[in-house]
Amino acid sequence: MNGNSTPPSQDVVRFDAVRKVYGRSTTTVTALDEVSIGLRRATFTAVMGPSGSGKSTFLQCAAGLDRPTSGTVRLDGVDLSTLGERALTRLHRRRVGFVFQSFNLLPALSVVDNVTLPLRLAGRRPEKAEVDDVIERVGLAARRGSRPGELSGGQQQRVAIARALITRPAVVFGDEPTGALDTRTAREVLSLLREAVQKAEQTVVMVTHDPVAAAHADRVLFLSDGRIAGSLDRPTVEEVAARMTRLGARAGELVAQGGAR
Structure with a gap:
């Protein structure tokens, strides 16, 4: 067995005592502070927190886009700290999908070519049935030959989702x-995204500031000052909003206290 991997577990992402510090000397900022948590397979997790809570850093470390200062991050059983840049790139191309706010589509490529790009980068030949299926799932079968500039924002994000799902x-x-x-x-x-979890047993981890978006998740994970500040399972919009209000008030109090010193 590969020394970098473990048998499949219930956690597709696992943080163990993860700490991420930016800067040096007296100007350091601790974005993640001894975070230990597991995100289960075939679930939809939303990550929330006030500005500066560490949620973006959490996502970047979980995806292997940034490396923690200390602690361990495992993605699909692989300890990311053991991977060099080439191995990490291969892992991203084969085992990770990304959906960004800005879509990040290539404007000169058609819907089909944007969707199949991850397969080509990974050296895999796209199978027509597989490509047709994922494009059908996102409701763009009639726009296969269109370029991003010919699509609405929602349609472009659908292309981005299909691109994220094509490598399974x-x-x-x-x-x-x-x-x-x-x-x-x-x-x-x-x-x-919800359908991808329920029907295709994909795993989705989403950073959001929107309680309505978070309420689509199985679990909402809250961060504050770089630490886990609790979670809610299958919450309502109102429950998420109330928790965020409390965290925001707490963050404001801490800022005020810091300024008073």
Whole structure:
């Protein structure tokens, strides 16, 4: 057995005592402070917190886009700290999908070519049935030949979701995937992510500031000052909003105390 991996576990992402510090000497900022948590397979997790709480750093470390200062991050059983840049790139291409707020599509490519790009980068030949299936799932069968500039924002995000799902990744990471969309379109995109979890048994981890978006998740994980500040299972919008209000008030108090010193 490969020394970098473990048998499949219930956790597709695992943090053990993860700490991430930016800066040097007296100007350091602790973005993550001894975080230990597991995110289970075939679930939809939303990550929330006030500005500066560490949620973006959490996502970047979980996805292997940034390396922790100390502690261990495992992704699909692989200890990311053991991987060099080439091995990490291979892992990203084969086992990770990304959906960003800004879509990040290539404007010169068609819907089909944007969707199949991860397969080509990974050296895999796209299978027509597989490509047709994922494009059908996101409702773009009639726009296969269109380029991003010919699509609405919601349609472009659908292309991005199809691109994230085409490699059948262990986990799809979303960074504010509905942040640039109107309410109705955002709901449609969230429903697609929810369907990917329920029907295709994908795993989705999404950073969001929106309680409505978070309420689509199985679990909402809250961060504050770089630490886990609790979680809610299958919460309502009102429950998420109330928790965020309390965390925001607490963060404001801490800032005020720091300024008074």
